[in-house]
Amino acid sequence: MTTLCKPATFYPEHLANADDIMTVIEICHPDSPYKQRAFEMIQNTEVKNRHLILPLTEVVKLGDFGARAARYKDAAIDMAETVAREAIDNAKLDKAEIDMVIATSCTGFMMPSLTAHLINRLDLPNETKQIPIAQLGCVAGASAIGRAFEYCQNRTNSNVLIVCVETSSLCFHKEANRLQDFISDALFADGAAAVVMRGDSQVPGLKLINNQSVTIKDTMPYIEYDITHQGFKFSLDKEVMHSIPHVAPYLQSFCRRSLSRDANQVDSTIFHTGGKRILDELVRCLSLEPEMVARSRACLAETGNTSSVAVIDVLKRTFDSARRGDASLLAAFGPGFTSEMSVGVWH
């Protein structure tokens, strides 16, 4: 009887819209042959705003991996603590009742992990189990939900704190000048989200029924990191646009098996906001009513693609409109090409 409680989100203060990032590209790459094409594509992303931990004027001056890691550590721990506290409150739990903390964050690196920092900052029990996840990119938020579900399934007294933190701005590479680099610069953004999974159903929320992971073979280059002296750098192959048709049959059969209904017959979807095309493809491949991805589109417009954070944000948006008994399909997509999916019923 595991329950996803009400999530918390946090977005940092600095804002960047499409015009801002086009100005940056104009200044850094005035002679790029991809500039006009990039501008057209950026205006088509449906991203209205992105939140960043630094103003863009600082982002373009970021130094090497060491300097970025220092910025990352400060920002990530603070944001993580903020959302974690609120998520624990939302779950009507005391910090002493947390058994496990899963932290997902692919846009920076620290050791000891964010999970150890959270145990210290929140004064969680010394016996708290840790799963820090860095390499699952945009699928990591849904992956954390899957792992928490498997942990709580037969442990009704257990509670898992999930914290997702991303600082995509720290992966900005000023000299990167491929078309896909310009798109990444305009798409990815910063933020944090947290949610507690309770092993019981003592509070309202999304009671999970089933979950599944799917990794499609021979699709490794769809989403990769290039690694440089400046650290991690997004690398999106245009083939990623064709990823959803691989995954859709799994989503469909997963819904049928778990809920005895088609994906387009669930009451709401909670999809990671990978980008406009990903959402368009989900609508097309699963024959969804366009309204079913409205919350994901709103999340994309207001915050960009915040990687592992986004799916928890969309879960939060779903809380207010969900009615008891509604069934939801939650899914995210990331490097591998990997998809993580869960279904649950609101109570």
Next chain:
Amino acid sequence: MTTLCKPATFYPEHLANADDIMTVIEICHPDSPYKQRAFEMIQNTEVKNRHLILPLTEVVKLGDFGARAARYKDAAIDMAETVAREAIDNAKLDKAEIDMVIATSCTGFMMPSLTAHLINRLDLPNETKQIPIAQLGCVAGASAIGRAFEYCQNRTNSNVLIVCVETSSLCFHKEANRLQDFISDALFADGAAAVVMRGDSQVPGLKLINNQSVTIKDTMPYIEYDITHQGFKFSLDKEVMHSIPHVAPYLQSFCRRSLSRDANQVDSTIFHTGGKRILDELVRCLSLEPEMVARSRACLAETGNTSSVAVIDVLKRTFDSARRGDASLLAAFGPGFTSEMSVGVWH
């Protein structure tokens, strides 16, 4: 009825002994005030040999994080595949019977993760769940065992593949000249290990009974990574030498609670080979017979500290001498300061 099956290990071909690393320090830091002290300490480490993926002459020429990451990716995937295949064979399983793959590796970074690469290389089922862990350092091997145990506990038909891969040589920083840097250069080493946890007890092995995580608060600086344009760099505080007295009471009470006996009454210990002092302290704090850490000492002497790999190596060494009914305490220690412990009975 979860069972740790017989592990597989792999060590790369290049060797470095204490003399070799002292020569490197002599050449790179001829005027260091710490040189003589470092040489005394290095001769006292009890590390006779270390295996590296590159000859030391190449290690000292390593470039920035990008160049290291490229080396890492090639070496890590190949080593991981080698040990994973052998571990699956040892478990008398077909690849199609693997449900989850946990990969631990803190000495390099790639996205998609090693777990996704293993799903492709080994042709594991598309539905294989992934837990890639980078930030748990030396405790990660035992942490993977803990997470696999929790997953398999109520899933007797499930099997988890655990793969640990480390390329510590790729974290060598030529210009690093603190005393602790010289000790790290002489202690950490490369290697890979894999083990399958079966949800049943159809093959001989260590049947796990219980597990626990412990993170000691306010000990974060004991083991950290400095992050530079060259990537990850070990940073050991000398306080880490005083870490075991914090953890020993947890190990003791964990043994009493799980096995109704003291830690020094188990039949064998399977300890991560952190270093000579860590093993000495375990003997002292838990009143162990010195012979009880002999396998960990042998692992340290023959392979150095291979971070997450070492505890799986010591588990493998324990396989040959374990008798049915013997009880073992398995534990490792890493950044946080975090310890992961399990107990089991051989069958």
